[in-house]
Amino acid sequence: MSGPAPKSGLRKGTERFLRAIGFSGRGLVIAVPTLWLLVFFLIPFLVVLKISVAEPMIARPPYSPLFVHGPDGWSLKYTFDNYAYLWQDSLYIKAYWSSVKIAFVSTVLTLMIGYPMAYYIARSEEPKRSLLLLLVVLPFWTSFLLRVYAWIGILKNKGLLNAVLMKIGIIDQPLVIMQTDIAVYIGIVYTYLPFMILPLYANLVKLDGSLLEASADLGARPLTTFLKITLPLSLPGILAGSMLVFIPAIGEFVIPALLGGPDTLMIGKVLWSEFFNNRDWPVASAVAIAMLVLLVIPVMLLRLANTKQEDLI
Amino acid sequence: MKRGILLPTFAIAGFLFLYIPIVSLIIYSFNKSKLVTVWGGWSTKWYGELLSDPQIMGAAWVSLKIGVISATLGTILGTMAAMVLTRFGRVRLRGLLTGMVTAPLIMPDVIIGLSLLLLFVAMEALIGWPAGRGVLTIVIAHTTFCMAYVAVVVQSRLVDMDDSIEEAAADLGARPLRVFFDITLPMIAPALISGWLLSFTLSLDDLVIASFVSGPGSSTLPMVIFSKVRLGVSPDINALATLIVLAVAIGIGTSWFVMRRKEKK
Numbered sequence: 001m002s003g004p005a006p007k008s009g010l011r012k013g014t015e016r017f018l019r020a021i022g023f024s025g026r027g028l029v030i031a032v033p034t035l036w037l038l039v040f041f042l043i044p045f046l047v048v049l050k051i052s053v054a055e056p057m058i059a060r061p062p063y064s065p066l067f068v069h070g071p072d073g074w075s076l077k078y079t080f081d082n083y084a085y086l087w088q089d090s091l092y093i094k095a096y097w098s099s100v101k102i103a104f105v106s107t108v109l110t111l112m113i114g115y116p117m118a119y120y121i122a123r124s125e126e127p128k129r130s131l132l133l134l135l136v137v138l139p140f141w142t143s144f145l146l147r148v149y150a151w152i153g154i155l156k157n158k159g160l161l162n163a164v165l166m167k168i169g170i171i172d173q174p175l176v177i178m179q180t181d182i183a184v185y186i187g188i189v190y191t192y193l194p195f196m197i198l199p200l201y202a203n204l205v206k207l208d209g210s211l212l213e214a215s216a217d218l219g220a221r222p223l224t225t226f227l228k229i230t231l232p233l234s235l236p237g238i239l240a241g242s243m244l245v246f247i248p249a250i251g252e253f254v255i256p257a258l259l260g261g262p263d264t265l266m267i268g269k270v271l272w273s274e275f276f277n278n279r280d281w282p283v284a285s286a287v288a289i290a291m292l293v294l295l296v297i298p299v300m301l302l303r304l305a306n307t308k309q310e311d312l313i
Numbered sequence: 314m315k316r317g318i319l320l321p322t323f324a325i326a327g328f329l330f331l332y333i334p335i336v337s338l339i340i341y342s343f344n345k346s347k348l349v350t351v352w353g354g355w356s357t358k359w360y361g362e363l364l365s366d367p368q369i370m371g372a373a374w375v376s377l378k379i380g381v382i383s384a385t386l387g388t389i390l391g392t393m394a395a396m397v398l399t400r401f402g403r404v405r406l407r408g409l410l411t412g413m414v415t416a417p418l419i420m421p422d423v424i425i426g427l428s429l430l431l432l433f434v435a436m437e438a439l440i441g442w443p444a445g446r447g448v449l450t451i452v453i454a455h456t457t458f459c460m461a462y463v464a465v466v467v468q469s470r471l472v473d474m475d476d477s478i479e480e481a482a483a484d485l486g487a488r489p490l491r492v493f494f495d496i497t498l499p500m501i502a503p504a505l506i507s508g509w510l511l512s513f514t515l516s517l518d519d520l521v522i523a524s525f526v527s528g529p530g531s532s533t534l535p536m537v538i539f540s541k542v543r544l545g546v547s548p549d550i551n552a553l554a555t556l557i558v559l560a561v562a563i564g565i566g567t568s569w570f571v572m573r574r575k576e577k578k
Contacts (some may be wrong), residue, residue, distance in 0.1 A: 025490055030404055033460065037413040040457045044428035047435050061434050106510070120324035127573065132328075134569055139331055141561045144518050146554040147543045150334035153341060156546070160337055181331050186361035193331065222317070222340050251421020253521050258542065268423045268521075275427060275525075285431070288424045299419060 009065050052285035053078040080288035092287065095265040102181065102256075102266060103249035106188035110196045110245050111238065112254045113189065118200035118237075119230075122207070133201065142215060148187050148258050155183050155259070179261030187255040192248070196241040203237025204230075239305035247298050250293060267291055319467035335558060342551035359552040366549065369537055375448065376534035378518055384512035387459025388505055391512075394460060395467035396493070400476070417461040426525030429454045433526060453520065454526045458513035466511065470504035471497075489500050510564075 054063040067074050086092040121132045139147060154160045155177045162174040207230065215225040231246050253268035260266070269288065275284040342360070346353030363369060394414050397404055407444075416427065433443055433450050443449050478500075482492045498505075520535035527533065541547050 027392050027402070029395050029408075030401065033390045033397065033464075034406065034413075036460070037394075037410070037457070040429065040432070040453055041413055044425075044432040047431045048428045050429055061438065066415075111544050113323075113330065116323035117327040120320050125322075130569075130573075134565065135328060135331070138565055139335060139560065141514055141556065141565060142335070142558050143535075144555065145520055145538055146338070146550070147334060149538070150338045150554070152542065153339060153551075154334060165434060179492050190330070190334065193327075222424075243517055247419050248421065251423055253423055254539075258539075266420060271423045271427065272521075281431070282378055284427060287359065288427050291421065291424060295419070295421075302419070 011053050022044045041137065048285045048288050049313045052289050053080060053081055054282045054285075055081070056280050056282050056294055057081055061281065062279060071282055080289075082282045083290070085283060086286055086290060091265070092267075092270065092290075095267045095270045096290070098265040099250050099267040100294070102184055102188070102264075103252075105247050106185050106249050107242050107246045109185060111242060112194055114196035114200060115238075116195075118204055121197070121201050122204035128283050130262070136194050136197050144191055145254060147191055148255055150186055151183065151190065151259060152178065155186070178259065179264075181260065181264055183259035184256050184264055184266075187259045188245070188249050188252065191255065192245040195244040195248075199240040199244065200234065200237045203240075207233055236305050236308040239301060239308070243302035243305060247295060247302065250295065250298075267294075334484035335554075337417060338551050338554045341557065342548065344548065347548055359548040360556075361555075363549040363552045366430075368532075368550070372532050372534045372537040375531060377449050379455060379523075379533065380513045380516040380528040381514045383459050384509050386452070386456040387512045388463050388509045390456065390458035391463025391508060392467050392505060393499075394464040395471055396497075398464070398469040400469055400479075414461050414464045417458045418465065422519070422521035423525075424438075425454070425458065426522040429522070430525040446526055447531040449510070450526040450528070451531060451533065453521050454522050455512075455516040460518070460569060462511050462515065463505075463508035466508040467501055467504045470501050474500055477546065 050066050051063050056062060057064050064077060066077060115132070117136070117143075121129055121136070133165060152159070156162075156180065157174045157176060161177070162171070165171045166174065177186075196234060202234055211229055212225055215229050216222075220228070232311040251268045252266060256264045256269050257272075260269075268291075271284055271287045273292070274280050274287060322457055336414050343357065343359065344351075344353055345356035368450065394410060398407070398411060398414070428451070430446075433446060436442060437444060443453075478495050479492050483489070484495050487495065518535060519533075520539050523533045524536055524539075538553070543551055
């Protein structure tokens with residue numbers, strides 16, 4: 001499989017050029033992605049950290065500089081007022097607490113819906129199994145924003161759900177679901193369901209069927225077998241799936257913005273309005289840093305789940 | 314549990330939950346009436362309205378451009394990162410690279426968006442580049458998270474792959490670059506394609522990060538959709554959703570079919 005002559009000539013030329021300017025190919029391959037991520041991922045966090053200890057100012061950009069040139073040379077100017085403000089204004093504490101609550105409840109609901117689905121897929125035969133997996137993944141490839149939007153038409157007062165329920169006579173007054181926390185739960189469960197099902201499936205499909213048979217042969221009822229064998233063995237999958245739902249749900253912006261009401265407090269939404277509506281960059285930065293701290297525990301749990309999962313193989 | 318009726322019922326209910334919203338979008342895109350509760354008969358007028366809306370069409374073009382460039386750059390950079398992490402042996406700062414590659418995957422969008430915007434503003438004040446914000450800054454932001462996804466996809470392929478062929482080629486005197494292009498690249502090509510497609514989809518879908526780092530005149534499609542649907546249901550967006558679902562279904566269905574035929578062979 002040798003390439004056509006001009007191509008390999010070009011390749012050789014490039015190689016020679018790079019070596020001439022002092023780059024080994026190896027060093028270049030290491031340096032390019034590392035530098036990119038340093039500049040566009042790591043340093044931005046340092047900038048956020050820096051601005052979170054600045055004072056808001058009416059200027060461009062709207063915050064005070066960290067290094068100040070005074071009469072006796074350069075000096076550092078920082079303040080923790082923004083963090084104190086987060087602590088004092090009950091809005092932020094409430095928003096953090098409410099994000100954790102919404103993310104937690106949605107994660108439990110997603111697990112309850114996703115587990116039977118993952119179990120069912122893992123126990124199906126091919127080609128049904130890969131077809132079902134495809135059906136789980138397919139919505140993920142279509143637009144997330146549009147899938148959230150679809151629920152507006154279903155949940156609003158004059159929407160599809162109320163129309164159907166009223167037609168069959170279950171209710172005679174439309175249910176108010178849009179712009180409540182319930183709509184946010186539905187939106188999160190709906191959009192993150194594949195993230196729960198896939199790790200659970202990957203775990204359950206490896207479950208040794210002979211263990212279940214042995215348990216049944218020894219007289220255990222299906223429920224006992226499930227509680228004593230299947231459930232404990234699938235714990236790493238449950239943990240991984242739950243964290244893959246919980247972590248992004250905490251910082252979610254689109255779902256509470258489109259489906260939630262004005263009372264739906266979520267930290268992603270607060271950061272957004274702090275930045276875009278109040279134009280308070282230092283407070284928005286402090287919110288971001290506090291949010292990162294909040295995510296440390298679930299991220300550690302996710303790493304634990306992944307190592308446990310690898311141990312099982 | 315195996316022969317019970319409970320499990321299939323739950324599973325079917327779950328799949329209905331996944332697909333009813335999508336199906337309802339498709340059906341209502343053909344509704345003549347603007348109201349969801351009123352069926353005004355079949356019509357394709359919303360498709361006509363969608364295709365003649367210069368704002369949506371312009372934004373779609375911007376998004377497609379950004380998607381193709383970011384996915385391509387992300388695939389190149391992500392593959393490099395994956396190679397470093399799996400094939401380069403002991404590398405200084407390896408832990409740093411591993412951390413930086415995986416962190417964007419779980420970082421909330423609002424934080425990525427805010428931190429990049431603050432960086433761009435600081436850089437402009439310091440060195441004058443990038444001047445203002447627009448397509449370029451969105452491409453940089455998208456490339457960064459795309460490369461993280463590609464790195465994970467390609468890395469798992471490289472770990473599973475037998476590296477003895479690469480070693481054999483190197484033993485026979487092939488230079489590293491030649492080993493990569495002649496042996497490694499063809500073998501990881503499927504992972505590169507799925508990584509590229511994943512990146513393209515994520516870029517096309519991103520609202521939050523793009524909203525932070527975009528500038529005047531560089532509204533992406535999700536930004537236009539968001540500002541439209543914030544005010545309520547708008548049927549031309551249903552038509553747009555139907556077109557996207559159709560494109561995705563055709564793409565994924567074809568690749569599934571091709572893969573199954575290959576497996577059978």
